[in-house]
Amino acid sequence: MPRPLTDLEKELVRLLQGDIPLVSRPFLPVAQKLGLSEAEVLEHIRRLQAEGIIRRFGAALRHREAGITANAMVVWQLPPEELKRAGEKLATFPEVTHCYQRQQRPEWPYNLYAVIHCHTREACEKLAARLAAAIGHNNYRLIFSTAELKKESMQYFIQEPPECRE
Amino acid sequence: MDSLDRRLLNMIQEDFPLTEEPYAEVGRRLGLTEKEVLERLAKLKEEGIIRRIGAVFDLRRLGYTSTLCAMKVPEGRLAEVAAVVNAFPGVTHNYLREDAYNMWFTLIGPCRRHLEKVMASIEARTGLPVLELPAESSYKIRVNFNLEEGNP
Numbered sequence: 501m502p503r504p505l506t507d508l509e510k511e512l513v514r515l516l517q518g519d520i521p522l523v524s525r526p527f528l529p530v531a532q533k534l535g536l537s538e539a540e541v542l543e544h545i546r547r548l549q550a551e552g553i554i555r556r557f558g559a560a561l562r563h564r565e566a567g568i569t570a571n572a573m574v575v576w577q578l579p580p581e582e583l584k585r586a587g588e589k590l591a592t593f594p595e596v597t598h599c600y601q602r603q604q605r606p607e608w609p610y611n612l613y614a615v616i617h618c619h620t621r622e623a624c625e626k627l628a629a630r631l632a633a634a635i636g637h638n639n640y641r642l643i644f645s646t647a648e649l650k651k652e653s654m655q656y657f658i659q660e661p662p663e664c665r666e
Numbered sequence: 667m668d669s670l671d672r673r674l675l676n677m678i679q680e681d682f683p684l685t686e687e688p689y690a691e692v693g694r695r696l697g698l699t700e701k702e703v704l705e706r707l708a709k710l711k712e713e714g715i716i717r718r719i720g721a722v723f724d725l726r727r728l729g730y731t732s733t734l735c736a737m738k739v740p741e742g743r744l745a746e747v748a749a750v751v752n753a754f755p756g757v758t759h760n761y762l763r764e765d766a767y768n769m770w771f772t773l774i775g776p777c778r779r780h781l782e783k784v785m786a787s788i789e790a791r792t793g794l795p796v797l798e799l800p801a802e803s804s805y806k807i808r809v810n811f812n813l814e815e816g817n818p
Binding site: 502504505513516517518519520522523524525526527538539542545546548551552553554555556557558559560561562565566567571573583584587588590591596597598599600601602603605607608643644645646647648649650651652653654655656657658660661663664 | 667679685700720723728729759760765767771775777
């Protein structure tokens with residue numbers, strides 16, 4: 501179980517989950533809202549990062565606009581005992597941005613997922629074949645994405661749905 | 667986008683200086699003035715390449731939970747169903763994919779019951795089943811892209 505966040509930390513999350521301004525001192529507005537100095541805000545950010553609560557601080561890009569136009573999901577159906585080794589292997593490829601083991605369903609029996617981003621569709625096809633060879637399972641399915649219908653950052657601690665209150 | 671822009675983007679994705687004047691620091695590293703850094707970033711933002719600059723959180727450590735959902739949506743109903751799905755603030759990513767399961771979205775929320783309520787509501791409003799594929803292990807979550815030439 502993760503430790504509960506303090507009220508100050510939740511406020512910091514609310515202020516840092518948006519977009520800091522493109523100005524000389526972008527942490528100043530955050531500091532002013534919290535009644536802290538910029539140095540104290542930066543110290544909190546470093547601490548939250550060290551704790552793993554902040555995974556990364558920096559720019560989030562739109563990869564399509566940045567020229568990385570092809571994105572696909574590669575899925576496998578693997579024996580349970582092979583999942584960990586295969587997942588860890590797939591994670592070493594820089595083009596693999598996400599890799600998960602997921603629950604199998606009768607309608608969708610796959611249990612290992614890798615999301616890949618490439619400059620072209622052909623590059624994704626070649627990469628999928630390389631991934632398959634690397635884990636020794638060639639029975640993969642490559643599913644390209646054709647449109648991005650939504651991509652936003654989650655807004656945390658904005659509202660607490662009634663069903664989540666104990 | 668020139669090669670300096672690519673270096674700039676790589677740096678502010680992976681190694682954003684946590685200092686009071688981060689853009690002056692970025693400038694020192696790249697041999698640019700702070701003004702030049704800010705102008706380049708403003709342009710990259712205007713072009714839509716930079717979505718935002720801020721913190722990326724580990725949702726589990728914030729006490730949140732997430733899941734992946736897939737739906738088989740008839741071609742003629744894609745816009746209508748996307749509008750229903752995307753209206754939920756916990757749906758952060760939604761992609762059309764080349765498969766019978768053609769709509770794939772991620773759902774984030776403060777508790778499991780909330781996710782179930784949202785999925786049930788999507789089913790009720792669209793009349794289509796939602797296939798849920800919750801993660802059991804995560805091997806990698808990487809959200810930055812190497813933009814320098816010759817790299818993937």
